[in-house]
Each structure stands twice: as structure tokens, then as C-alpha cells.
Amino acid sequence: MTEGDPREHLNLVFIGHVDAGKSTLSGNILYLTDNVDKRTIERYEKEAKERNRESWFLAFIMDTNEEERAKGKTVEVGKAQFETDLKRYTILDAPGHKNYVPNMIQGASQADVGVLVISARKGEFETGFDRGGQTREHAMLAKTLGVSYLVVAVNKMDEPTVQWKKERFDECVTKIRPFLKSCGFVIKREVKFIPISGLSGANVKDEVALSECSWWKEYYTSNENNTSAPTLLSLLDTLEIAGRDPEAPLRIPVLDRYTDRGIISMGKVESGIIRPGMKVTIMPTRNKYKVDEVWANEDPVSGARPGENVLVKLNGAKMEDVRKGFVICTDPPCRAVDKIICQIAVADMPDNTPIMTAGFQCMFHAHTTEEECTVAKIFETTNAKGVVVKGARYVGVGMRAIVMLDLAQTVPLETYEHMAFMGRFTLRTEGKTVAIGKITKLPPKRD
Template identity: 35%
Template sequence: HLIFKCGGIDKRTIEKFEKEAQDMGKGSFKYAWVLDKLKAERERGITIDIALWKFITSKFEVTIIDAPGHRDFIKNMITGTSQADCAVLIVAAGVGEFEAGISKEGQTREHALLAFTLGVKQLIIAVNKMDDIKYNETRFNEIKDEMTSYIKKVGYNPENVAVVPISGWHGDNMIEPSSNMPWYKGWSRGGKSKGMTLLEAIDDIAVPKRPTDKPLRLPLQDVYKIGGVGTVPVGRVETGVLKPGMVVTFAPAGLSTEVKSVEMHHEVLSEALPGDNVGFNIKNVSVKDIRRGNVAGDSKNCPPGETDTFNAQVIIMNHPGSIRNGYTPVLDCHTAHIA
């Protein structure tokens, strides 16, 4: 909805999606289709891979990383979340739907925990599908209280988290205050800022300090082979600066190559800074030589390499009840996923 209204996608495309969704009996998925570009996802009605879209507010150029909310795709969710400055946790207001998400094995619970664990320290909660519950204040407050108590356990300070009742379908409180919820007096954050809508909450995100002075580190999110261009690794700059002409080294592959060009949202950049989700074209490296989870660095300034030890914050999810000698978990570290 936000992408459509803030100019990220044209009206014709939405109309086409509307028609396709109606033909398949999934009318209410209209806006979700904007993010679900893959046909396979459309047919299952869920968001699989991480889609990057942008929209522009009066204050920010916002990149949305649409991470999946479906059990099978938690690996993709981890990769998406590890690249965000702020998480928008969308919970469904429907009776039974919210309860399923917040149950012990639920998605809502797991996503909030993952976001905090992966270093996403800012959070917004959007209580969606308010239209399904006829914009009921009691139900909203019940969900707000439950979510507030849960995110506090995870590690977030609830006072700094905006909770906004919305309808992504009808647009309530997305961009303009809704007339369907006269009881809603708005969100506030840390006593310092307040607002009514999801867009205002997004505009209130604090931009993290970007560590440009540190050596370049760019964990790869994916590697594409693009006809007429060549190999294009994609990922978010975590530290340092990436520039065309620079010779980068990929760890642990140990390959070095020159960066031909750097792009973000199809715009050519003279440099990419921490926080930028970019694609960069490289010379003489096959798409088979590097992969998601590899890390790119500047070959002339402290390139990434192997190490015997590192300090980590470790969080254990869904473990088998006891952990003994010989247990081999799957490890996720930035975008790497290692069995």
C-alpha cells in the first residue's frame, strides 16, 4: 500500500495485479502481489524470497526488505532481517490469527526475537486487518498489551516502540489518520515523538551512525548472473565504503577482483556507504565461485580472512530440549547459513 501510494509502483501494475488476483480468487491479496513477484509465491499466497522495494517519504528514501512470514522460509527471513535498520512487525488482528502468531511456535514471536538478535534495535508494530474486527478498540488494546509484554522479554523497550492499528487493504492509518477509529489517539515514542500513522512512525526512525571509517565489510545476500553485464553480487554494506575501481576480496573464497560499477535501485553510485543495499558488477569471477554468506572487503585495507576464534552473541532457537556433545546445529551469522 505504501509503495503504491508513495510512488514505488505505477497504477497500471496494481490494476493488473488486481485482475490477476481476482481471477485466482485471491482478491484481498492485491497489495501483497506487489511484493510477491515470483509466480510460485503467488500461487501459494505467501512471500518467499526477499523482495527489495523502495518508496520515498518527505524525510527518507525507504528500502523495504519484505521478509517471509511462513514457517518454511525462516532461512530467507534471517537473511532479510540481518540487513534492516528498523523492523516493522505486522501482526494480524483477526481472532485466532493473532493467537496463532504469538503462540509458542508462532511466527510473530520468532520474528520479534530474530529481529532483536540480528541487531535490529528499532521496532514498529503494525496491527493489521483492523477492518476484519470492525475496528474494535478492546481487541486492539488486548493485542497491544500482549505484544508489549512479549517484546519487553525479547529485549526491546516498549516505550520506544510505536504500535499502530492499520488496514493495509483499506489504507486506515497507513498514510492518513483513519476516520474508522475515533478512539485511537495515536502512538508515542519515548515521550519525545508522537503521530497517528504508520508513515509517520517510519519517518520517526532514527538513522543509525554509519561506520564509514572502518574497513569494508559487505556480506553477500545473493549472486546474480545478468546477461550482457556479468556477475553481480548483492548485499548491504555493513562498514566502510564500496567504490567502482576498487579491488575487492571475497572471504572465505579468497578471490580478488575489480569492481566495475555499483548500483542501488537501478541508479549508478559513485560510492556505497553502510546501510546501502547494492548490487555491484565484478570482472572475471563466475557466479559459481562466490555465494550468499561470503563477505567482500577492500583487498588493500584489512581484507576479510579466516580466523580461529571470534566473539559472538549466540541465541539458540528451537533446540531439541537438551544440548549434548555431538549436537550439530545450523548456524546463521550475518547472511551465512551453515549446517
Template identity: 45%
Template sequence: MTDTELAGTTETLDALTLNAGTTEKFQRDKRPHLSIVFCGHVDAGKSTCSGHILFITGNVDERTMEKNKREAIRKHRDGWEFAYVMDVTEDERDRGKTHEMGSAYFETDAKRYTILDAPGHKCFVSSMIGGASQADVAILVISSRRGEFETGFEGNGQTREHALLLRTCGVGHLIVAINKLDDPSVNWSEERYADIRSKLIPFLKTIGYVEGKNCVFMPISGITGAGLKSPVPADLVGKYYTGPSLLGYLDGLANVKRSADPNIRFLVQGAYRDDGKLTVYGKLESGELSKGEKLLIMPTRREVLVDSILLGEFVVEDAEPGDFLHLRFKQSEEEELHPGYVLCKPGMPLKAVHYFQAQIMISDKPLVSNGFECMLHIHNAECEVSVDRILAKVDRKTNKVLAKDPGFARNGESVIARMKTIGQPVVVELYKDFEKLGRLNLREEGKTIAFGVVTKIYEKQTVS
């Protein structure tokens, strides 16, 4: 599997104007920024961990927590008050399931963080993929409660698929947080902790996450907060874990290298109307963006003018790679934007295509043949595609061509295929040129069946 490791350099930040017409300055924080995504099987405790972190870092006050606690009791969901910090809709709270990708912001003395809280249910994997594609680091939350780990990992649970998707989306560092160790069925058992590790380590190694290299395990309790900000007390874990807390480990990670490419690549996660004007939110992956900037929407090729930029709770004049932003446009009443659209400079348009070539590894499908249709997931985009033509089978390790125009491929084989979108074109780039827009996953009937990278973009979009 192709592997690009995260390297470190410090984010350069400067002073930005807080509001138009004022001399007050918002001083850009010199601390590096890190985006983290919480993933794992449904009910593993992802939202509880996220919400508790926001509370202990001072981003949620006691009054809000008391209100959440009362509501949790009223809904017969005692202990869900921290999850309610992230799960804000009535439906999510009633069902006790995260549906959409939630996001929040917090700080430590060492870094600034954006939390992406991914849904765990298999019906919402597309939202999880969108979050994983924007993350610098992933936290795979595992429930240690008796029966819950087994359901998530050994049955038709999402632990395996989430881990694979994290890797295929390019998340270079994985933290496996073994949660709910405070549960009476576990009681911080060393045997249970070791058993879970022994089952996860071999699997994670097969997909490229190696303990001691780009993967670490740690015990936590999302509900009590043990192991989140401060290390788990020694009287609970004894000598089987002597490492840092979750936040302590994140603070110690090397800084993420941001793209130096001057072209703007703003990956749209969603959009809404504010006073009749279109506002989009997403992540700036490359380039520097300023208020008053003219941008090109791909794939529609419509131009918009940035009226204001919101970074967290601040209105700013400029933004840099790695920033999660809300952009409000002027004169955009008739324009629409959807997840998977990309904003760029008008003079440096990105490619929106119907046809492209990809090297694909078939991971969970007995047979794929010419004309096979499925769903493509690439960055935030999701669209229907067909495997227009399998051009070759290749050796997984050497990329040597084993057979030309085979017409079909079996599970476990690697192929070079020409892909065709069904409907609107999709924005892609060569993996070697810009990784974030060149990684892809293929899914069918609720499961991931293949993954790969874009290797060629056809200049002529009428392919014979």
C-alpha cells in the same frame, strides 16, 4: 540481553557520476536512508502493506495495479493485488505465500527507504533472518482477524519467533502494526485492539522491546491503506489511537548512525550472471566503495575488480555505508558467491574461521551438550556447526562464571562455548568490534533454540 540502541546522525551524500562517459551527474539525495523489514506470521498482510506503500508513494502505477487486480481475481485471490507488487513469482502468487526476501525502494519528503519483505512461513525463516540482519527498523505485522492473531501468537505461529529474531539480529526499534482492523470480524474494534496489545506488550518486554522506549503500536489496514500514509480517520478509531501514520512515524525517527570503520564490509545477499559477468547484491555496512575497486571475497580469498555499481536504478561511481547495491565484476567467469560471503579490502582481510567462541543463551532446547550439532545463522550466512565444547556456565545478568567445563547446559541457561563449523569456514567478527558480524542464532528442526554473540576468534584454527 545485550542491547545497542540506534542513535542518530545524518547520512552524508555527494554527487556521483550517472554513467561512464557522460557528464551528467546523479546528485546524491541529502535525505537520510532507512531500511525497514516487514515481519510476522504467514498471511498477516506483510506483502500487502509493502505493496500498498509502494503504490501510495508513487512507485507503482495504476496500470500495474489494474493488471495485478485482474490476475488476483483470475487466481481467486480477490484483494491480493497489492501483495503481488512484492510477490512477483508465479509460485508465490499461486500459493499466496512469500518464499524469498523481497526488496523495493520508495521515498517520502523526509527520508529514502528500502523495504525488505520477509517470508512469514516457518519453512523460510532463514530468509527472514537475512532480512532482519540488514534492517534498521522492523515492522511486525499482526493480523487482528478473529483466530488469525491467536494462531500466529499462541500456537506454533511465527509471531513470537520473528520478534525474538528481530531482537537477536540487532534491530533496535520495533513498530507493531495491528493490521486487518477493517475486517468485518473486527470492524476497528477498540476491544480487539486493546486485547492484542495486552498480550503482546508483556512478551515483547521480556525480549527487550518496551513500549514508549523502542517499541510502538499502531492500527492499520494494508488493504484499504488506512494508517499507512495518513492517520486512521477518527471516526474509525475514536480516541483509542491518536498517533501518526506508519510513514509519519518512520519519517520522525532519529537518523541511523552508520559505521565509521574505513574497511569495506559488503554483506552478500545473492548473486547472478549478467552477460556472463558475475553480479552480486547486498548491503554495504562499512567503508566507502568505488568503481574500479579491488575487493577480496571471504571466505574464498579470491580477488575481484568492481566494474560497475548499481544503486537503485542508477549506475554510480561510489557508494557509502547503508547503501543496498548491485556490484558487477570484471573477469569473474569462474568465481561464485553465496549468501553469507563478505567482500572487504585485500589489505584489511576479515577473519573466516572454523572455530570461534560465543556467549550463548539457550532459549528453546531442553539439553545442549558437547558435540551438539545445529544450524548457525550469522548475518547472511547459514551453515552447520557443532557446539565443540561448553567452556563455562555464566550468570545471565552478571556474566559471573558459575561452573567450568560443565559438558552440558539446560534450557534458560547462558554458556560460553567453543563453536566449530562443519564444512566451509564462516566470516565472523567480535561482537564488541562490529556488531553486525558478531550476532548469531542457532536453529534446529525449524525452530530457533539459542542466540548469542561472538566473544573470541581463535588465532590458531586447530583447537585441542
């Protein structure tokens, strides 16, 4: 039994508009890191040709179910692993189509780094950004769901309308920066920009040839846009994830569970260490179990640290005892509450209700949980100019507010200050992300 691989593990989520080339890029990464053999690729190439989608064969590696291949869109969050000499990675290939945003939330809630893939092709970049485009919503979700870094991969640089022109890359970067800033990213610290071709593999594992692109070497050696690595993989290797505390109490939000000679729960270790033999408490039910076995990336391990995607077998648990959104804890366990006081930033509202008032209902998404909620009370609002209104009657788009939310059932949560990954959330309704927020206060403990 191993303690697990000593190399740090990162979850990557690829996000962006539906045709920006996320699946093709992730498929090519797997191919370039020798995780898919040539024969499989040839099979996919042939299949893609038969469906008249020749340039899609790399995407087929990630899109494994029939519905996706026929449509050429990624629906479930696909999972695939690769490694470099320094780190291990799991790609969560998130869907980019409008109707699939809830899937994207599930994927991103486990992600450490977001790779925002945008297309440099004339017209495509612009479509991803207009009001109905996916790029906006995804970048915002990535921020709320807690990715530590966002790598903006400007894809399709080898396209005939682009031809690795520096002007087009700069144009895309200039347009996207203010928008990412408005999502709450600290550009200088958390965002990196890199030009790539997901199809040819240029700047993915190996640097683009000087003959194709003369300006890139000078660009990254002078650390322009705080990006000093030549390729996407070398850039990922340089990212340091803060706040992973193996000493803290254990927290594993459950993403799913299934039966295999006992109940196996899936999730990512957010804090603490899980080991076979230890006693854990499941929140919100407070049931206690002994951990029988732990697997990290399908291998049995004697311990798993923060950042690992794990499977956990709990002794004596039944299917109804463990659900998506429950949290596996060691003492002191997290709180389970049905009311929270929080700060929210309203980003968008449904067409028929342009403002948020007390009584507004929507879905509350935090870590792996989702629950119906109601805005119970608005304490104060702050508009874009910084004007504060105490006891305000409504919150409009672009405003920040302190509100109380009532949740339909108790949900395992913490304040953002205490454990950030258990204290941030999004509010969604009618297919839109209406607000992002963080929990500032929980009701007093009842003993």
C-alpha cells in the same frame, strides 16, 4: 555519475504470521506512494477475483511468482522501493510460513527496521502467538539479525470484529510487550506500536478518520507507547539508525552473485564506502580485486554509503570466486575463522533433544552466511534466576551460556563488540531457531 541520493536509505522487513496481511500492507504502501499504477492494480484485482481471493489484490504486487499467487503466500524475499520526502526505503517482504523461515533469515539479515504485522482479528492474533505460530520466531529472528527498531503494526483494525476499538488494540499491545522484551528488545527505545488497516490504507500514509477512530489522535499526541507519529510512513521517517560508519573499513556481506558481462555481486554496505576504482579483498579467500562499477538501486553511482543495497562488479572475478556469505572488505579485512567463543541464549530445542550438550550439531547463520556447526565445549551456563554453573554439562531452554562452536568451514566473522553486524548469529535445526548469540572471542591471528 552521482554520489547517490543524499536521503538516508533504510531496508524494511515485513514479518509476522502467514495471514497477518504483510503483503497486502506492503502492496498498499507501494500504491499509496505512487510506485504502482492504477492499471497494474486493476489487473491484479481481476486476477485475484479469478482465483477467488478478492482481498488479496494488493498482495499480488509483492508476490510476483506463480507459486506464491496460487498459494497466496510469499516465498522468496520480494523487493520493492518507495520514498518519502525525507528517506528512501526498500521493502524486503519476508515470507511468514513455517517452512520458509530460512528465506526470512536472508531477508532480515539486510534489514534496518522490522515491521511486525499482527492481525487484530479475533482468533488470528492468538494463532500467531501460540507455540507453533510464526510471530514469535520472526520477532526473535529480527532481533538477532540486528534490526534497530521494531514497529508493531496492529493490522485489520477495520475488521467487523474489531471496528477500531481501543480495547482490542490495547489488548494486542499488552500481550505482545512482555514477549518482545524476552526477545531482547528494549521496549521504550526500540519498539513502536501503531493501529492500521493495510487494506483500506488507514494510518498507512493518511491518518484514520476521527469518525472511524476517535481515540488515536489523543493517543499519539501524548506519545503513549513512545509512538508520536500519526501514520506508519511518518513514523518510519522519524527513526534514526545508529552505528552506520562511513569511515570504518568497508564490509559488504555478499547476498548473491550473477553473470552479466562479468561477475556482479549483490549486498548491503554495512560499513565504509565503496567506490569504483578502489581495491578490495574478498574474505575468506583473501583474493584481491579492483572494483569496476557500483550500482545503488540499479543506478550507477560514484560511491555508496552504509545502508545502501548495491551491485558491485569486480574486475577479473569468476563465479566461484564470489559466493553468498563471502564478505567484500577493504584493509584491514575481517577475520575468517572456524572456531568461535560466544554467548548464546537457548530459546527452543528439537523434540528429540531437549537439552544442548557438547557435540550438538546445527546450522549457524550470521550476516548472509550459513554453515554447519558443532557445540565443542560449554564453559558456563546461567539460568533464569541468574545462577551461574561453571563447566556445566548441558544448556536447557531459557538458559544463557558461554560456549565454543566449531564451524565446518572457515567463515568471515568479527566479534560483536568490534562490528555488531558481523558478530551476531542464530543457530537453527529441524525448522526451529534454537538459539541466538553474539561472538565474544575469535582465535588469535595466525600470520
